[in-house]
Amino acid sequence: MPLSPRASRIAGSPTMKVTATVDRLRREGVDVIDFGAGEPDFGTPEAINDAARAAIDHDFTKYTPVAGIPELRSAICERYRADYGVQYQESEVIASAGGKQALFNTALALFGPGDEVITHAPYWPTLSEQVKLADATPVIVRTSPDDGFAIRARPMLDAITARTRGIIINSPCNPTGALMPEGELTLIAKEAARRRIWVVLDLCYEKLIYDPTFPHNLPGVLDAHCRDLAVICGSASKAYAMTGWRCGWTLAPAAVVAASAAVQSHATSNVADGFASAGDGDVERVPQAARSAL
Numbered sequence: 014m015p016l017s018p019r020a021s022r023i024a025g026s027p028t029m030k031v032t033a034t035v036d037r038l039r040r041e042g043v044d045v046i047d048f049g050a051g052e053p054d055f056g057t058p059e060a061i062n063d064a065a066r067a068a069i070d071h072d073f074t075k076y077t078p079v080a081g082i083p084e085l086r087s088a089i090c091e092r093y094r095a096d097y098g099v100q101y102q103e104s105e106v107i108a109s110a111g112g113k114q115a116l117f118n119t120a121l122a123l124f125g126p127g128d129e130v131i132t133h134a135p136y137w138p139t140l141s142e143q144v145k146l147a148d149a150t151p152v153i154v155r156t157s158p159d160d161g162f163a164i165r166a167r168p169m170l171d172a173i174t175a176r177t178r179g180i181i182i183n184s185p186c187n188p189t190g191a192l193m194p195e196g197e198l199t200l201i202a203k204e205a206a207r208r209r210i211w212v213v214l215d216l217c218y219e220k221l222i223y224d225p226t227f228p229h230n231l232p233g234v235l236d237a238h239c240r241d242l243a244v245i246c247g248s249a250s251k252a253y254a255m256t257g258w259r260c261g262w263t264l265a266p267a268a269v270v271a272a273s274a275a276v277q278s279h280a281t282s283n284v285a286d287g288f289a290s291a292g293d294g295d296v297e298r299v300p301q302a303a304r305s306a307l
């Protein structure tokens with residue numbers, strides 16, 4: 014049976030293949046340390062589990078609005094305000110089934126045939142495949158082990174052509190762990206503003222920075238230089254040990270959020286309710302509120 018041209022362009026997630034292999038080996042009794050998927054090696058914090066249990070007990074198990082319940086959307090805005098000093102409204106945030114869907118919605122909302130989208134390598138393989146799923150072309154700029162895999166602006170700016178529609182930055186970077194310095198992102202953000210190019214920031218590992226002295230207010234940089242072109246994707250997976258719950262989000266201009274919501278409304282509808290209902294220990298007060306670990 015002929016598959017679609019799109020299907021033939023896409024490779025399945027190698028990360029998920031590693032996960033499946035590890036799972037099989039473990040079932041066979043092999044003692045394996047898994048460096049494949051970015052999986053925290055501890056359980057979801059009890060306050061979140063308690064809130065989810067309470068939500069189930071309150072029958073908070075139905076469809077929710079596509080972009081997320083207002084409490085969740087405002088909790089996400091509040092977290093980014095507290096962490097980075099950036100101001101987002103509810104209309105500028107959408108909750109999705111993981112950072113992966115947040116990034117996927119973004120790719121479909123922003124990129125199309127003929128577009129080039131720059132990102133840095135080594136990279137999490139999904140980033141380039143999602144660009145291809147959007148019928149656009151990934152343009153890969155290598156970082157170097159001799160340079161600690163530093164994510165630098167210059168090579169990415171040099172890769173810009175008349176077709177460049179977006180630049181995707183992943184910091185902290187999977188798999189290298191490299192952090193993008195604020196100054197480097199400033200150079201990209203200023204050029205993006207000049208040339209009207211989207212800057213997509215994958216911040217899914219934002220809570221796993223082990224050098225607290227490293228300045229990493231990347232949302233603040235985008236806010237200052239190209240707010241109307243900035244798309245920030247985040248996730249509860251790594252930050253709160255919630256990989257299987259499937260909750261991520263996008264902060265972006267309202268039109269991008271609306272387009273992402275349109276895409277998502279035909280894919281998964283809303284974020285998994287278990288998370289939408291998880292609380293920060295404040296279970297009694299708002300049993301169904303999405304305050305969670307945020």
Ligand SMILES: Cc1ncc(COP(=O)(O)O)c(C=O)c1O
Pocket residue numbers: 050051110111112113114137183186187215217247248249250251256260261
């Ligand atoms: C760089 C990067 N971004 C985003 C994600 C998405 O994670 P999730 O969909 O679980 O939020 C991952 C997952 O491993 C990742 O490595």
